[in-house]
Amino acid sequence: MSDLLAQAARKSTAAESDPIIPSADDEPLYESRREIYQQSVKGRLRTVKWVVLFACLGVYYFLPFLRWYRGPNQPDQAVLVDIANNRFYFFFIEIWPQEIYYFTGLLVMASLVLFLMNAVAGRVWCGYLCPQTVWTDLFTVVERWVEGDRRERMIADSKPMSVAKAGRKVLKHFLWLMIAWWTGGAWVLYFADAPTLVKDLATFQAPMVAYIWIGILTFTTYALAGLMKEQVCLYMCPWPRIQAALTDQYALNVTYRYDRGEPRMSMKTAARAREAEQPAGDCIDCHQCVVVCPTGVDIRDGAQLGCIQCGLCIDACNTVMAKVNRPLGLIAYDNDVNIDRRRQGLEEVYPIIRTRTVLYAAMIAAVGLVMLYGLVTRSFTEMSVLHDRNPLFVQLSDGSVRNSYTVRILNKRPLHRIFVLAVDNLPLARLSAVGITTTSGDWPVIDVGPDSTRELIVHVTAAKPADLPQSTRVTFRITELGTGEKASAVDHFISR
Structure with missing residues (x-):
């Protein structure tokens, strides 16, 4: 027995000294979450995001109320998934269950469009059109309206809880829940006549399944867009991992042009360096590109998993460059090839039309034409x-x-x-x-x-x-x- 105890002790000592076996002092596998206080920003790309946000939310929330006359005794809702009668209505198109291949074609086209968008401008889907981005942006607007901008929220969170602070927190989460509730409510309106279902929901006469789905979607919207936010993009979404295998050196991505921005230094130091004909970058290390990022990444560190290519750092950097009288575009949509070309004194190239994009576009057109031909020639x-x-x-x-x-x-x-x-x-x-x-x-x-x-x-x-x-x-x-x-x-x- 003593020999066995001695062997066990020697193995334990060897394991503690083995550098391959991790010890308690090693870094954790996952980084602890830090609160991101996103700062508001104004600019051209922010305006584009506002337009896309209101367009997407407007379509989602109000499309079920749009009418489309199909004849007597037929549903007049423009977009309707009529599960009871096994029909899908989309304006003048009516799809039967045995015509599921049209949905397959739409899924194929959606995938190809996503591939094409990635080949042209990287994760532009993530930055502008992804539902997670749109609803998180909306929730952030509500948070900023109730609790203030970045500085106000940071100061408030550093102070102990008070009645006023608790009231703002309660109001924020209440508004988040109302948005999430209406999001879930709008979803079920696509499966029944919208005005009738709204009346039935208000009078508690709607089917129980409608209330269940509203509850599920309310919880998921509130959790994903309000509580988890950037964690969805960093840990849950598979697209950042997939698109890295689909991109190439000519895809336009939000890029910090380090050939122009380095070495970083303050305005005064940079001015003295330029007078002495020493290298000086345009980046003044103001960190504005970081504080406006919804996922909290520093674009100056290069391409990262957390960068959703929303372009807000471009607007923030351009605002700073305008104030310090430096050329705009220190951060811009650019490709990897141009950095080397600028160093060599060559002209920048932006080959949007290339083999990859032409192939994707041709495949989209082919699938679309096949589906269109099927719709035009199909028999009733x-x-x-x-x-x-x-x-x-x-x-x-x-x-x-x-x-x-x-x-x-x-x-x-x-x-x-x-x-x-x-x-x-x-x-x-x-x-x-x-x-x-x-x-x-x-x-x-x-x-x-x-x-x-x-x-x-x-x-x-x-x-x-x-x-x-x-x-x-x-x-x-x-x-x-x-x-x-x-x-x-x-x-x-x-x-x-």
């Missing part, structure tokens, strides 16, 4: 035929042979339609449908209700089976009376 009538297996055929007393089929006719239009059912490629054939007595010539006439499917048992009888091969390929065809719209399906007639 479909049919399917299934041959009965037991028995495959029946020989009648007069020597003729009968095959039975299950025929399904799908009417995608919101009105009753009348079709004539016929069979081709089978000479001297007779066709009858169980329960159908109306005929047009020798063929049965079938009435199909609006937005519905009708299933029929159909008997096809061949008068001279001896003249037919064992299996004959036949075509079932329906033709709408009046419009002449057609649909067909192929099966086989078994004669022996």
Whole structure:
């Protein structure tokens, strides 16, 4: 026993001295979160972000109330996901469940557009259009309106809690919850008639599932946009990791032009250095690019995971450069190639049109054209035929042979339609449908209700089976009376 204890002690001592095994004094795997006090900024890119923010929020919150007339007894909401009736309405487009490939095409196009945006201007999606960015920006505006700008919030947080401070905190979180609540409420409006559902929600007559989803989306919006903020971009979002593998040296990214900004020094020191014909950079180390960053990164340290390419540091730096009478654009959208070209005295290049971007654009156009062709040429009538297996055929007393089929006719239009059912490629054939007595010539006439499917048992009888091969390929065809719209399906007639 003593030998075992001695061996264990030696192993413990070796482990403590082994530099490969981490000790308690090593740095933690994850950096502790620090509070980011984002400072407001004015400028061209900030204005662009305001326009995008209001446009995105306006579309999201008010699109369910937009009306679009589709005819009598049809929903008039412009964008509606009608789960009860298995429909998706988007203005004049109506998508059925079996047309899920249109959604697949939209997802493919969205991915390709994201790739194209990345090839042109890096993470421009993250900086301007991402829902996390838009709602976090909105929550930050509310926070700034209630608690003040960066300096006021820092001073207030450094002081002990008081009634006034607690009141501002409560008001801020209340407004955040109201925005989150309306965000969740707007989402469920896409799944039912918006004005009716708003009334039902207010009178507590809406389905329970609506309240559940509003609660879920209220919590997630409040947590992600109000509490977690930049943590979502740093740790939860996969796109920063993916886009790094898709970018190249010609993509425009928010870049600190260190060839011009270094070495950093104060204004007075830089002025003396220039008088002495010594190198002096334009960066005065004011840290304005850092304090306006929503994720708290220092763009002067180069490309980083936390930089969402929002461009606010560009506006902040340009404001400072204008005040110190230095050229604008110390921080700008630029590519990696131009830094080396400027050092060599060469002209800057911005090749937006290149193989990568042309390929992405061509793929987007191809997918879009295929979907457009499908929408333009798609039929509002479909049919399917299934041959009965037991028995495959029946020989009648007069020597003729009968095959039975299950025929399904799908009417995608919101009105009753009348079709004539016929069979081709089978000479001297007779066709009858169980329960159908109306005929047009020798063929049965079938009435199909609006937005519905009708299933029929159909008997096809061949008068001279001896003249037919064992299996004959036949075509079932329906033709709408009046419009002449057609649909067909192929099966086989078994004669022996």
